[in-house]
Amino acid sequence: MNNLMLTYQRLPISFKKGEGVWLHTKDGEKYLDALAGIAVNTLGYSHPKFVEAVSEQIKNLIHISNLYNIEEQCLLGKELAYLSELNATFFCNSGCEANEAAIKIARLHGHALNIQQPEIIVMDNAFHGRTMATLSASGSRRVQAGFEPLMSGFVRVPFDNIDAIQEIANKKNKISAIFVEPIQGEGGVNIPQNFKKYLKELRNICDKNNWLLIFDEVQCGVGRTGKWFAYQNSDIKPDIVTLAKGLASGVPIGACIASEKVSSLMTPGKHGSTFGGNPLAMIAGLTTLKIMKQEGLLNNALNQGQLICSLLKKHFSQNDKILSIRHMGLMIGVELNFACGALVELAMKNKLLINVTSDKTIRLLPPLIINNDEAKLVATKLIKSIDEFFEKYD
Numbered sequence: 001m002n003n004l005m006l007t008y009q010r011l012p013i014s015f016k017k018g019e020g021v022w023l024h025t026k027d028g029e030k031y032l033d034a035l036a037g038i039a040v041n042t043l044g045y046s047h048p049k050f051v052e053a054v055s056e057q058i059k060n061l062i063h064i065s066n067l068y069n070i071e072e073q074c075l076l077g078k079e080l081a082y083l084s085e086l087n088a089t090f091f092c093n094s095g096c097e098a099n100e101a102a103i104k105i106a107r108l109h110g111h112a113l114n115i116q117q118p119e120i121i122v123m124d125n126a127f128h129g130r131t132m133a134t135l136s137a138s139g140s141r142r143v144q145a146g147f148e149p150l151m152s153g154f155v156r157v158p159f160d161n162i163d164a165i166q167e168i169a170n171k172k173n174k175i176s177a178i179f180v181e182p183i184q185g186e187g188g189v190n191i192p193q194n195f196k197k198y199l200k201e202l203r204n205i206c207d208k209n210n211w212l213l214i215f216d217e218v219q220c221g222v223g224r225t226g227k228w229f230a231y232q233n234s235d236i237k238p239d240i241v242t243l244a245k246g247l248a249s250g251v252p253i254g255a256c257i258a259s260e261k262v263s264s265l266m267t268p269g270k271h272g273s274t275f276g277g278n279p280l281a282m283i284a285g286l287t288t289l290k291i292m293k294q295e296g297l298l299n300n301a302l303n304q305g306q307l308i309c310s311l312l313k314k315h316f317s318q319n320d321k322i323l324s325i326r327h328m329g330l331m332i333g334v335e336l337n338f339a340c341g342a343l344v345e346l347a348m349k350n351k352l353l354i355n356v357t358s359d360k361t362i363r364l365l366p367p368l369i370i371n372n373d374e375a376k377l378v379a380t381k382l383i384k385s386i387d388e389f390f391e392k393y394d
């Protein structure tokens with residue numbers, strides 16, 4: 001027993017130290033981390049340059065109120081504007097907060113269009129967070145159950161289905177935005193059948209109807225798909241994109257980035273955050289992006305993702321219990337034809353940390369610094385674990 005709320009079903013293990021892609025227990029056992037704190041530890045653990053920059057910042061200034069000009073915030077804002085080809089960022093401390101900001105902007109946009117009760121189109125199986133607005137936007141009963149009344153103003157459609165959205169557009173409606181993860185994370189690593197086409201059609205339908213296109217890239221953003229933003233694997237850009245998880249390699253951060261036109265909807269007093277944009281988080285973000293460039297981690301995400309998946313595909317090509325092995329860069333899903341939650345502990349016995357989401361999908365989100373040998377080891381350990389799992393539960 002401990003004095004924590006039981007919000008998590010925790011695994012019976014704890015770690016004292018991390019180095020690269022490895023986590024160490026206090027007994028000195030080493031685990032290969034193919035989950036990276038759920039896409040958070042972009043640079044793995046204890047990256048020397050990152051530790052140095054963050055330590056230096058702690059010595060100088062950790063927090064200062066947003067009542068003052070924060071130089072580090074301007075610098076990260078500028079960098080994100082450049083990388084996203086959008087304009088202005090609101091900084092906060094987590095993914096759900098970044099999404100709250102996006103939802104508030106979508107409402108401002110709706111009111112600016114004289115829609116009294118504007119609504120946002122959201123997706124089945126979406127995950128946007130645990131605050132009341134973001135759990136209401138999420139498409140999972142598990143996230144919502146017990147917390148009714150949900151927040152109104154969301155209209156749900158199936159993911160990767162333009163017709164369902166077109167049907168809404170064809171009728172009289174109160175829509176002001178579409179809010180979607182380009183690749184669904186918690187929903188089971190769901191990649192649209194034709195990624196480029198789906199995103200292009202989303203963009204077109206938004207342009208025709210004067211809706212905002214909002215991408216939640218809290219999980220798939222920051223280089224994981226081989227581009228800074230997942231949407232950069234298409235030919236379009238959104239009006240708003242949200243980031244969090246991997247942006248500062250473990251230091252809490254959230255970012256809501258918008259185009260010039262849309263960001264001007266926010267004016268002083270409309271939104272805020274006490275901790276958001278503090279110098280420590282900003283330096284952690286700036287340093288993460290800098291090291292990603294120096295070490296070529298976008299390309300590395302592509303190469304290692306390819307390597308892991310090709311090894312998995314080679315081994316499981318004849319296995320009809322594996323429904324699909326899919327990935328974009330280092331966002332990897334292996335879908336089985338039956339529930340496989342028990343695999344997590346089996347993999348742990350093989351000193352590999354993975355996750356199972358949406359009951360049947362093994363999810364890998366390794367640190368982007370993973371090298372060839374480590375990527376091969378992820379594949380080897382996972383293959384061994386899955387084979388053992390099939391023996392045990394078949």
Ligand SMILES: *Cc1c(COP(=O)(O)O)cnc(C)c1O
Nearest residue numbers: 094095096127128129185218219
């Ligand atoms: C994790 C996640 C969130 C929520 O982020 P928190 O930092 O836990 O609030 C929102 N959207 C997506 C796509 C996520 O993966």
